Amino acid sequence: MSPAAGITTPSRWCPTPEQVMILEEIYRNGLKTPNATQIQHITSHLSLYGKIEGKNVFYWFQNHKARDRQKLRRKLYKQLQQHHFLMKRHRFDEHNQFFQYFLPQHHQLVPQLLPLPSPSSHQREGEEEAATEVEGGGRTWLGGDEGRTVAEEDGETTCRTGTLRTLELFPVRASWVEEEEGTSGNGGCGN
């Protein structure tokens, strides 16, 4: 707004090097999401180095954090892509209970741990927790280095992973797979 005569009317904040340095220092020191008070303080200090408003600080932290995460996700995705071809495919049955991961050594199958899913239970994934003390006779973990003494017998089609297919399991929505270097016209902004 405010046409503001001839002189530079920067439509957006243009941070000075000092401001950027200070912001990055603060960020590196662990302040990722400043609250209003902190934004105020940062702003008033940075204003010594140039014109700045609170919203600039606020946006700076938002963007910086977001782009940090984005960068990390990209890197991660590349790594995962690298490993993806190492994996073989294998079919597995879908099991829904996570406590099958415990394999009680001898007996004691803890009947209350698997409280029979009602046919239309949405199973909101927040509340099951509670795990209820499975300890006692000792348990072994699948996939550990030791154990592995169980379940291979009764036609237990559970895990017995000889081969590991992994990635396609997860609902990776891959919002970060999107562009590969310059597909979206940044300058164009097709609107």
Add this chain to the structure above:
Amino acid sequence: MSPAAGITTPSRWCPTPEQVMILEEIYRNGLKTPNATQIQHITSHLSLYGKIEGKNVFYWFQNHKARDRQKLRRKLYKQLQQHHFLMKRHRFDEHNQFFQYFLPQHHQLVPQLLPLPSPSSHQREGEEEAATEVEGGGRTWLGGDEGRTVAEEDGETTCRTGTLRTLELFPVRASWVEEEEGTSGNGGCGN
């Protein structure tokens, strides 16, 4: 599994950064409570990055979910505590970060954006309206050139330096920050 004299014999799982990143990514994508099969797959993938067992994955998800909820609850509690500020106190001090920073001009904020939803209507239907140019009566930012009315109230450590020491101001102790990767980034245009 012998204590292996020289090299570290960690009594507990010590996740690598890659493992943490992958786990967080999976979690963020919506898998909050993996079942046994999923744990198997995740484990075998993460084992490419370091020693890991299925129970580590299982516990990681348990703990992460729990701590997530705990964090949210704490935040929400704080928020509720200060919910009175609209009614009584007028200190915009220690609110969170986002909308406390906005000051709705005259609470005629977006009269047409939210056209009084009938009790069962989705109000996101007509979003082709393109937000209707919220400009004049939009919002203002604290700390701008115009409304520099805020100042440090009491509270807080408040370094309020006249000198420009900048860095000692903010409570930027980051003992709880663990990402040390090359997060500085900001490659070219750092200025």
Add this chain to the structure above:
DNA sequence: GCAAATTAATGATTTATTCAAG
């Protein structure tokens, strides 16, 4: 060397997601 044209960075907005409360 120098600007116009193009591309990459990044500031500023908008949209979708998430959790909890009513």
Add this chain to the structure above:
DNA sequence: CTTGAATAAATCATTAATTTGC
């Protein structure tokens, strides 16, 4: 099931780097 609050993701838009032809 809806709504409120906060935020992260996605997107838009503008500035700075850079390339390029002269």
